[in-house]
Amino acid sequence: QSVLTQPPSASGTPGQRVTISCSGSSSNIGSNTVNWYQQLPGTAPKLLIYTNNQRPSGVPDRFSGSKSGTSASLAISGLQSEDEADYYCAAWHDSLSGWVFGGGTKLTVL
Amino acid sequence: EVQLVESGGGLVQPGGSLRLSCAASGFTFNTYSMNWVRQTPKKGLEWVSFIDSISSTIYYADSVKGRFTISRDNAKSSLYLQMNSLRAEDTAVYYCARQTGYYRIGYFQHWGPGTLVTVSS
Numbered sequence: 001q002s003v004l005t006q007p008p009s010a011s012g013t014p015g016q017r018v019t020i021s022c023s024g025s026s027s028n029i030g031s032n033t034v035n036w037y038q039q040l041p042g043t044a045p046k047l048l049i050y051t052n053n054q055r056p057s058g059v060p061d062r063f064s065g066s067k068s069g070t071s072a073s074l075a076i077s078g079l080q081s082e083d084e085a086d087y088y089c090a091a092w093h094d095s096l097s098g099w100v101f102g103g104g105t106k107l108t109v110l
Numbered sequence: 111e112v113q114l115v116e117s118g119g120g121l122v123q124p125g126g127s128l129r130l131s132c133a134a135s136g137f138t139f140n141t142y143s144m145n146w147v148r149q150t151p152k153k154g155l156e157w158v159s160f161i162d163s164i165s166s167t168i169y170y171a172d173s174v175k176g177r178f179t180i181s182r183d184n185a186k187s188s189l190y191l192q193m194n195s196l197r198a199e200d201t202a203v204y205y206c207a208r209q210t211g212y213y214r215i216g217y218f219q220h221w222g223p224g225t226l227v228t229v230s231s
Contacts, residue, residue, distance in 0.1 A: 002154065035217040037155075044205055044224055045147075045155065050217040088155050092214040097169045099145070099157035 003028065004089055006102035013110045017077040020105045022089035024070050028100055032092040034072040036065055039086040039104075048087070049074060076107075084109045112136040112220045114206050119225030126196050126229070132189040132206030132222055140164075140184035143209040145218065146191050148202035148227075158204070159191065160213065169213075174200075196229045203227075 005023040012018040022034065036049035047056050049065035052072065064075045072091075076083055089102040118130040132144070146158040159180040160169040168180055179192040189206050203226050207218040 032214045033217075037218070044221040045218070046221070047217060047219050050210075050219075051215065056219070086154075090155075090157075090218075092216070094214070096172070098160065098171055099147075101155040101157065104154040 002103040003100035004102035006105045011108040020074045022072045028091040028093040030070040037088045114222035116222045116225035130191040134187045139187035145207045150202045
C-alpha cells in the first residue's frame with residue numbers, strides 16, 4: 001500500500017480532459033512540493049510535472065498540475081492516444097526522510 | 111545529453127549480495143544528488159535511497175535500511191548500490207535517478223533505463 005493514494009485506473013476518449021488525483025498527508029504533500037512522472041510501456045519513468053505545476057521543456061501544455069492542501073491533481077486536456085501510460089505522483093515525506101510515490105494510475109485512451 | 115546507465119543486475123539467491131552501478135555522463139556529476147528507485151509490477155515505484163553530491167547526507171527506505179548501502183565516486187561519475195542479505199521481495203527493476211533541487215523541493219529530472227534484479231533460488 002502506497003503512502004500517496006492514486007486511483008488505479010482512468011480513461012477517456014481522444015480530445016477529452018481527464019484528471020488524476022493524488023492524496024497524501026501533512027507530512028508529505030501538505031508540506032512539500034509534488035512531482036508527476038509518466039511511464040510509457042516498457043520504458044523508464046519520465047518527469048512530467050515538477051514543483052506542483054511546472055512543466056519541463058518538451059512537455060506539452062496539455063499537461064498541467066495543481067496542489068491544494070494535502071492533495072494534488074494532474075490534468076490532461078485534448079487527450080491523445082500517445083498519452084496512454086502509467087502516471088505516478090511523488091513527494092518528499094518529512095518524518096520518513098525519503099521520497100514517497102503514489103501507486104500509479106493506468107490511463108487508457110478509448 | 112544527460113545519460114545514466116545502470117549495470118550489475120542479475121539473478122541472485124536469497125541471502126546473497128549484488129552491487130549495482132550507475133554510470134553518469136553529460137553533466138557535472140559532483141554537483142547533483144542521486145537516488146535509487148525500484149519498481150515491481152505489484153508495488154509500482156518505490157524509492158530506495160538518496161545521496162547528496164558530496165556523500166554527506168544519505169537516506170534509506172525502511173525496507174532496505176541495514177541491508178543496502180548507497181555510495182558514489184565523483185571522480186568516476188558513478189553511483190553505486192551495495193545490496194546484501196537479499197530477499198525475494200527485493201526483486202525489481204532498479205533505476206538510478208538524478209535529482210534536481212534540494213531534497214524536499216527536488217525532483218527526479220533524469221532516469222536511467224534500469225537494471226533487473228531477481229532474487230530467487
